[in-house]
Amino acid sequence: MNPSRCAACRYLRRRCPPDCIFSPYFPPNNPQRFASIHRIYGASNVAKLLQRLPSHLRTQAADSLYLEAQYRIEDPVYGCVGLISLLQQQIHDIERQLAMTQAEIAFRARHPQAVEGNLLNNVGNPSFSNQASSWFM
Amino acid sequence: MRSHEPRSTSSCAACKLLKRRCSPTCIFAPYFRSDEPKKFAKVHKVFGASNVSKILIEVPEEQREDTVNSLVYEAEARLRDPVYGCIGAIALLQRKMIELQHDLALARARLARYAANYPTGVAGTELDRLTMTGLGEFLVACGGFMDSFNQSSSYQVNQDAHMYDLTQIPYVYHDQL
Numbered sequence: 001m002n003p004s005r006c007a008a009c010r011y012l013r014r015r016c017p018p019d020c021i022f023s024p025y026f027p028p029n030n031p032q033r034f035a036s037i038h039r040i041y042g043a044s045n046v047a048k049l050l051q052r053l054p055s056h057l058r059t060q061a062a063d064s065l066y067l068e069a070q071y072r073i074e075d076p077v078y079g080c081v082g083l084i085s086l087l088q089q090q091i092h093d094i095e096r097q098l099a100m101t102q103a104e105i106a107f108r109a110r111h112p113q114a115v116e117g118n119l120l121n122n123v124g125n126p127s128f129s130n131q132a133s134s135w136f137m
Numbered sequence: 138m139r140s141h142e143p144r145s146t147s148s149c150a151a152c153k154l155l156k157r158r159c160s161p162t163c164i165f166a167p168y169f170r171s172d173e174p175k176k177f178a179k180v181h182k183v184f185g186a187s188n189v190s191k192i193l194i195e196v197p198e199e200q201r202e203d204t205v206n207s208l209v210y211e212a213e214a215r216l217r218d219p220v221y222g223c224i225g226a227i228a229l230l231q232r233k234m235i236e237l238q239h240d241l242a243l244a245r246a247r248l249a250r251y252a253a254n255y256p257t258g259v260a261g262t263e264l265d266r267l268t269m270t271g272l273g274e275f276l277v278a279c280g281g282f283m284d285s286f287n288q289s290s291s292y293q294v295n296q297d298a299h300m301y302d303l304t305q306i307p308y309v310y311h312d313q314l
Contacts, residue, residue, distance in 0.1 A: 039188070040184065040188060040192075041183065041184055041185070041188065042184070042185040042187070042188055044185070045182075045183065045184065045185050049215075049219055052219065053219055053220060057220045060220050060221065061219060061220045061221075064220065064221045064222050064224040064225070065222070067224050068211065068215075068222055068223055068224060072192070072211075076192055076195050076196050076204065077196050077200045077203050077204045077207065078203065078204075078207045079207050079208070079211055079223075080211065080223045080224065080227060081207040081210050081211055081223065082207070083227055084223065084226055084227060084230065087227065087230040087231065087234060088230065090234060091230060091233055091234055091237060094234065094237045094238060094241055095237060097241055098237060098240055098241045098244060101241065101244040101245055101248055102244055104248055105244060105247055105248055105251065108248070108251040108255070109251075112251070112254070112255050113255060
């Protein structure tokens, strides 16, 4: 057997042809990379996907498939979609904080002498004694 | 006279596509109804029926619906963007997160300047919030792929602004927050 078979052909126990669709992206020194992708997508599906892409985009495709496969192996229920959901929620929180901070900046721009606790600290921060009572000044 | 058994009319979408008899214990039937053929077609095209079946068997039954929903979402993302799939969405969200954190830091610095110029006894509190969240560290742990993705210009190939309808995630990842 050709000792320089790619990881895919080694895993699939077949000859690695010169034009093997997998060999540029699944070197023999990283067998786990193809094993992960094969476990989630299957060799046939991966081959079809790579063949449909222009060759200059196949490396990125193989890398992203591997990353998604890893997420799915670690979290069979949510895979990488769990991370998307988490990021969305974090973004929503930061947008809310940004809106509140901008509102407070606008308030202070109009009422620079107002003595008050800031808006953000009115929400769940007990460390402040100055509350927003003067917000309505 | 032999009576003819009626053909089953209750095949799930998976068994219809796979052209096989849908058994009462079919693993797909609860999640791929016959009136939603495209749903199974998408996951079959990306993952393959056999791999989907193995994933579903591996998870507890009460989590299979969420599993199917996430597989459908992932399959749709990969069909829309064969190069980056969901990883593209993650990279965009990560980029947006960094921009928003930067904007928030600037806004808080501006607010802190107001507090410094007009002391109210509350100065310095907002400065405590200028540090990055722990999510920044988590995203770094995702590895260099995200950095190379963000730097890659080839991703400009698929730039439909609405490419990921990120409001359509059918469930919230509450439990793992």
